[in-house]
Amino acid sequence: MRHERITRIDRPLGAGARIRRGPHGHPLGDAAPNPTPVSKRRLIPTKNADQNVIRRALLRQALPLIAVIAVGVLLRARIAALDVAAIWAAVGSINAQQWALACAATLISYWSLGRYDAVIHRLTDTPIAPRTAARTGIAAIAISQTVGLGLVSGALVRWHLNTGLSFAQCLKITAVVATSFLLGWFVILGIVLIALPPETSDGLIFAGTPAARQMLGWAGIALGAAVVIAPQFTPAIPLLKSRLRMPPTHVTLRIIFLAGVDTLAAAFALWALVPDGLGPQFVVLLPAFLLALGAGFLAGTPCGIGPFEITLLAMLPAHHETHLLAAVVAWRGVYFAAPACLAALYIIYHSATRANGASPEGAGHREAQAALLNGQIPERPSEAAPLAHSASSYLLPAASTLSPQLEALLEHSQRAETGLLRQGEHGVLTTGNTRAGWIVARTNACIVGLLDPFGTPQRGLASALLPRLHALAKRNARTACLYKISPRVAVQARRAGWAIVPVATEAWIAPLAYKCETPNRAALRRKLRKAEKSGVRTLCAEGPLPLIEMQRISEEWVSAHRGERGFSMGRFAAQYVSAQRVYLAYQGDTLIAFATFHTGAREWALDLMRAAPQAPDGTMHSLLHAALQDARAFKIRRLTLAALPPEAATLRGIAAQVWRHLNAVKGIAGLRQFKSSFAPNWQTLYLAAPSPLHIAVASISIAHAIHRPPPLPQASRENLGTRSEPTDARLPHARLPAKRPPPKPS
Structure with a gap:
């Protein structure tokens, strides 16, 4: 069996995009059918x-x-x-x-x-x-x-x-x-x-x-x-x-x-x-x-x-x-x-x-895929090739470099975490046009709709894409499921007859109302004072990124934590972090920690947190505090601190026993304490599948994909000592306000 081909989407998906064609008029790439007439094909292969x-x-x-x-x-x-x-x-x-x-x-x-x-x-x-x-x-x-x-x-x-x-x-x-x-x-x-x-x-x-x-x-x-x-x-x-x-x-x-x-x-x-x-x-x-x-x-x-x-x-x-x-x-x-x-x-x-001239089966599918990759996305299946109505014909393969149209969709997504798409691991299931899509991830047993659909219109979008996701999973002999979906999407899944269970709780803060001086953030203030006394200074990287130093810190962190988690969690790669908003923490002239954020017009989402072993207590608190101050200056409505396993006390039955065991894993309690110091709001995220049995299969398969992810695509890993370009990269902040207020010292 194989995964979707990893193809770079490096051109617009607009109607004016030009398709490079070969001598027989077919789009270049693996989608071009055999030009030899079927009636003249020999039954014995001729290649050595x-x-x-x-x-x-x-x-x-x-x-x-x-x-x-x-x-x-x-x-x-x-x-x-x-x-x-x-x-x-x-x-x-x-x-x-x-x-x-x-x-x-x-x-x-x-x-x-x-x-x-x-x-x-x-x-x-x-x-x-x-x-x-x-x-x-x-x-x-x-x-x-x-x-x-x-x-x-x-x-x-x-x-x-x-x-x-x-x-x-x-x-x-x-x-x-x-x-x-x-x-x-x-x-x-x-x-x-x-x-x-x-x-x-x-x-x-x-x-x-x-x-x-x-x-x-x-x-x-x-x-x-x-x-x-x-x-x-x-x-x-x-x-x-x-x-x-x-x-x-x-x-x-x-x-x-x-x-x-x-x-x-x-x-x-x-x-x-x-x-x-x-x-x-x-x-x-x-x-x-x-x-x-x-x-x-x-x-x-x-x-x-x-x-x-x-x-x-x-x-x-x-x-x-x-x-x-x-x-x-x-x-x-x-x-x-x-x-x-x-x-x-x-x-x-x-x-x-x-x-007698009948077209080979499979040619329509390939032509539809080529049209998608080159920007010619049909409004209705009937406008595409014979098999374009199939779910896989509307699946954009994984790519670490996204088209401008897809970047624009992510920019206005309800959930900034959809920036995970830039990691180059997952594809996008589109609606048949350039206005909406859903991140689609593959595990050994499942086809997963990851997070919420993005694009317009948001109303009923999940309900419209669920049948297509189910058809895609069936075509790939896998189970369809949804992971880390919001309550709004969970309601649509339940109306479609799917089973849902709580899978995580997401911590989020409204930056416009954020104040460090409130009583429920007393622990946060203590951490910030400790970092300040240790000489920690934080800044938002708006110029070249110190990728070599960031790599060193990341490798030390990965070694101490026995590897990075993947699937729905970001992993360090230069091309990936260069498309994010990055905050750096220094002690003197030495980089000791960094944090990266997915950014959108409505929301920022915490992604990577990496600290060197010698980083003083309160360093990561200082980085997140600096990001919250900037988000308030940019009038961002929501900043999410990412998700944690749900607390067992809020559940009953077998689910409570399972999550009680998982919450005992080393590091979960500390991470919960870190996020709780910001006095965030908490929102339940859900896992959905067609039946309770599929829920069990999806849970095991997704857990394995998170804890034992495959290597990142080569295009995402060409960053640290393997790229021909300089190791410093500039952050693309064009989508943020042109004039940024000076960051307040933390």
Whole structure:
């Protein structure tokens, strides 16, 4: 699976923006479709890299085939004793009812096979619609498992049918589908082996070694449990020289369910073709069938011929051989030959349709994305490309450099904290024009609407964007949720039927009414006096930033606090802090602390607070006090000190116990005391999701994203010793009043 591409939005999103186009008239970038007519595309990739991939895939088939040949040698006497004439006679004795049952079971099995592709396409965020992905997956699997070499043949079929995707993408999808099937197959095999009654195992290979059956069964169940639980703790696991990203828990459960439907239906199709009373019971056939199916899949032979039969004969009693192999022959026709023929007809029809000029699916999606990035945002979906009505077509990818229009939206946002968008981690879900949007963050299990929507009109904006956010999450096989939303947006979410829970309390101050001399700020005055006696002086940085010194302080702070938190919290980066309002604290000529603020026309929001170990007591209080004085001079209505976990005393039930434990974490009490010294107002922020179960999933996933964030995008990290430009940066204060009153000494 992949995240949204990180693309720099460095040009206006206005109607007059010019789109750079290639020689075929398509926008430059990864959105340009293949100029070669679909009818003339070859089914075999011609690039050397693709040929090397095919060669490696062929070599992977060697080991399973050698193992099967070895087993065949061991069973050569039993194979030689088979009566071929009797087998064909038994095939002729299969009645119409058996054929009908086998066909019905095959339809169910192939339905689940198609759902594999639909799930994987969502997981990897391709522009292919789920229904089309399912049809393509059915055709690819029907062809690949019949002709053999599934990884190569399946990728080729998908590449031919999914004309909006590259061969590398199709190869990746095929590999993920195959891996997901193996995962589901092994888990289902484990469940079957553990649940198999001992009295039904007569004649099975495990009859004399129940310990082996139990060991293999529990291994399958343990693997399934590990893959289901692991995403809650780590988004990726080390594998050889790379890291394997874990699918979300609900996706893994869906894959296991589909594997169960697929394999049980396929086994029933085979069992239905065995004459009554002349073959094994279904509970005896099922574990043998699953093992044989796995052997045939891993070997990659056409229809699994050879490995499947040898494993099946090795697992089952000898007196079932004739009628069982007759059922296998008939099953090959129903389960392999017939679907492969239908898939071939579908490919021919698909090719003829494309040759008549139909546009490839996915091209419209790419053109809509290119238009968005270049400023041509349609007012209505009908004005865009065919797939522009999908939620992902209105998703602006993450970028650390924002367009002027987006900067203007953030400037007039109700919540200045939306400046977090400049960190370059999150995208924006737009309304289809340049007037509103919602920060969209991605975790391993969720698509998160972060903070409140911004733009105009504010009334009903969240209600309008909720369906689009939900559709985007569904398309990406994730759970939709909202994090740190205000009570106003929480009300709209509840009206839409979503569940909401308190997730934080935000401290905020009205600068116009701020006075340090009030009785409830006596503790603040003591801190300010301590800082003043220690020679601390504060100032607002309006010239070049001392980035090297700020980096040193930040690194010391990060080391002392065991890393920075991320996701909804800012992290130090030169390009990021250069777009903020920064206050510096000096002792003599030495920088000892700094604080940064998101600024807007209505609100300022505290973001980063970093202090050196030697900073005197009261230093951070002095910085925030200086910011409040400036905010009052600029007539800013609201300055937020950011959020804290809610107090357990205000909650009940399980939520109270959870937050009581979290509030005991080192640093929370001190941070609460620091903010309380300013006697702020407190506002509850909420987490929302479609159901209480989704609330639980979102809570775990978001907590992991905050405490273990991935590295910042490269564009955001090019600042400290890695940039070619000078290490000092000027703050962009053009949006503030031109004349700033002199700061009062603190």
